[in-house]
Amino acid sequence: MTSRLNVPDLCFAVFLVALGALAFALSGQLSIGSAAAMGPGYVPRGLSAIVMIYGLALGIRAIFSGRQSFPEIALRPILLTSAAVALFAVMLPLVGLAITSFAVVICSGFAAYDVRLRENAVVALILSAFGVLLFVKALGLPIPIWWR
């Protein structure tokens, strides 16, 4: 345990290299052109190479820069918040805003450690009605209230 690894920095560096590599691969078929008449691939490829090299440099430094462990991650709020957002994306086109809002509020409510079941249900009902009235009725936004 005498490693001099800076874990957060190393993670960030790995992210940079991976993103750069992905972007480099995705822009692989684009023509590069010349400096005078640049093709669509000129800037993306150059930039993704720079990101990769920068990431490598940060990574090397992270290995020798002193021990620091990855900060603790509270999984429950992150997972449940993500789940709530995903629920919105999946449910809205199927069942409309009213039911979706209810489900999203219930789900994200459980992301908090001090959730209270009955209170959460009441809040969900109120927010669902409020959302429909405000966004669809008052602001006239084209969001389906129920299933089509």
Place this chain on the structure above:
Amino acid sequence: MFKLRAAFAGLSAVVAAALPFHAGVTAASAQTFTKQVTIIVPYGPGGTSDILARLMAPKLSEAIGQPVIVENKPSSSGNIGADFVAKAPGDGHTLLITDAGTLATQPNLVKKLSFDVQKDLMPVSMVMFSPYLFAVHPSVPAATLQELIAYDKANPGKLNVGTSGVGSVQHLTALVIGKKYGIKWGIVPYRGGAPAIRAVVSNESNVIFNGALATLPFVVQNQLKGIAVSGDKKLPTVANLPTFKELGMPVVEAGSWQGFLTSKGTPPAMVAKLNAELRKILAMPEIANKIKELGGDVRTGSPDEFAAWMTKAIAEWGAVVKAENIQIDG
């Protein structure tokens, strides 16, 4: 707290009153329309298609006895919105209002188009045509097409056309005209018509083909110099400018064509009903006048006429795209 709530209620009431779609539907109901009708605008709010849709939606709602809402599904090419309508159920309850000229260029321009323009969409009715104004920056020493051709010969590489985007009708128009007269102008794409005008008014580029209404004031103010008008009708404010037809120019009908389409599989009776209602709306003086103020000429016709127009436009632009070897999907 109480006051705020009262103010809020008042506000909501005013907003709701401002939105005709939320008004109770009173007109005699046509049996064919059973639920809310959605008009998809494949561009952001504020464009010609969007304004036309919002202008006509309340009238359509009255006519068919169902609420009509306008929904923007914006993308630069309009293909995301068109795709949505192409894949909607064929019951005539989802309409697309779009630039039909741009739509007609897509099958040949875009390699991997996610829908078939002719098979997945059913033309309902044309709405309006608005011509292009062909203009140059005042510093360009040419006032006619012939002088412009001569100027380009004497000063190669000085002319640049600002267009509303790669593969746009403006871009293709510039290509066709450049080829016909041997003008070797550069073509500079911008993010839409307004940035293109800005660029030409500020002499970044110096030639433009752009919607007459947006471009006209700059010609009147001598910030741009008019050369010609597309189509076959002169514009009253600049009656001295010749039309493309008079000059014998190619792509006479280049310009902005707006039309309504719906999803495939919609019963012909529904399409006919929609067509009849849209024509009635376009004949209303208040609508027709607004369209005139938008710089357009009301153009209606049967679904078949619109379909025939589409077929012709797809073939014509397709020939240009193939000849110039332009391709948008990599």
Place this chain on the structure above:
Amino acid sequence: MDLFANLATGFAVALTPANLGFCLLGALIGTLVGVLPGIAPITTIAILLPFTFTLPPASSLIMLAGIFYGAQYGGSTTAILVNVPGESSAIVTCLDGHQMAKQGRAGPALAIAAIASFVAGTLATVVIATASVPMTWLALKFNAPEYFSLMVLGLTGAVVLAHGAPEKAVAMVLVGLLLGLVGIDVNSGAPRMTMDLAGLADGIGFVPIAIGMFGIAELAVTLGKPQDRSLLTVKFSNLWPTRADIRACVPSILRGTAIGSILGVLPGGGAALSSFAAYALEKKVSSTPERFGRGAIEGVAAPEAANNAGAQTSFIPLLTLGIPGNAIMALMVGALMIQGIQPGPQVMISQPQLFWGVIASMWLGNLMLVVLNLPLVGLWVSLLRVPYRIMFPAIVLFCCIGTYTVSNTVFDIWTMLLFGILGVFFYKVGAEPAPFVLGFVLGPLMEENFRRAMYLSRGNPWVFFDFIERPISAGLLLCAAALLVILVLPAVRSKREEVFQEE
């Protein structure tokens, strides 16, 4: 004394009871949609457009303009209270505004935002009334090379935004630039890095990125740290800025107004820079730059002033040239055209009542907003007393709805989710999102203008540096170089000091 006669004409139009009503209505609706994250003023204006067809032109423009700057006010409220930015300018407000809220100083943050906006709005109205013509000239002087050089200067300044490690800020700018390239290339029409997803054809949406990285990520992180939430329920002893706060903010507001007024005139890109630039400048001139990012009140006042001044002066190209500087202005052109008025150089002469009426109503609108918003400060702050477990689901829901309404597709919701998760990751590894967002916003503009300038000069890079033909571009690049030196020097010096200390 033409100016006074003109302003008198303007106030005569703006002060009619009907127009006052429309101004108030617009400001109210604008504040409401501004507070709701993601609901763009442009959506609201589009929906209200048919209603304005029946109004006189001046009234409709007064109301639509009211929505526009009302939304700017409302947006900063959400940024300060819950760290959810609806547009690029609000991101800068998040940096110090939300920190102030966490320290129990939400009241002063909100109040100073309103005051700064009002002062900037007043000064910008004077600028529009007196200097429209020279400002128009400036707008026309900016061509592709000038825009490119301006973006270079902006990105050099982006590193100043971060209060943590500068090398990570540079990395984040690069990542932002890279992701900004996703979508169809303006110059060639080729789709880049879209993975054949239709939703990416026009690039990754700004709203899903901003709401995901700031809003959703912040929520998830805060929930995981109960000790942080207790900060949100500390006693709010003072709602108003202290005299010392005000004194500290006066020069910041003035500098912010100047930057915003100038950048706001530039169509396409200038406005995006104004609040970032104002913030970076404040941090640079401050004697205590280390307070920035940790709740410095100048860090709220200057960008708010810049943003509001820029919002006002962005009307200049519209009113004097008829060229809309952004999508909202384009919508206003549509509204005017429906009324049979073609905006353009002639509007000032042929429709003086419209032109000056709108200008007068801008000032009145700002007055109404400050009168409306200052009493609301107490109400907003009391919102923070709602238990977080109840507030939190509401914010998640509103973020989702707001993001959906940008282009009415759930694709943006998935994007928001992805960037929310990325935001948590960035937070954990100590990389700040603000430089990323600036890179993301400016990157495409920079590339577009660079390639356009090179094409127009037929491949001659000298256009950027030509002091005789292009003094503005060359001057901006010179500033960028100077800024770079200022940024690098202290780092070099402190390194040297460290070295000396070690010895």
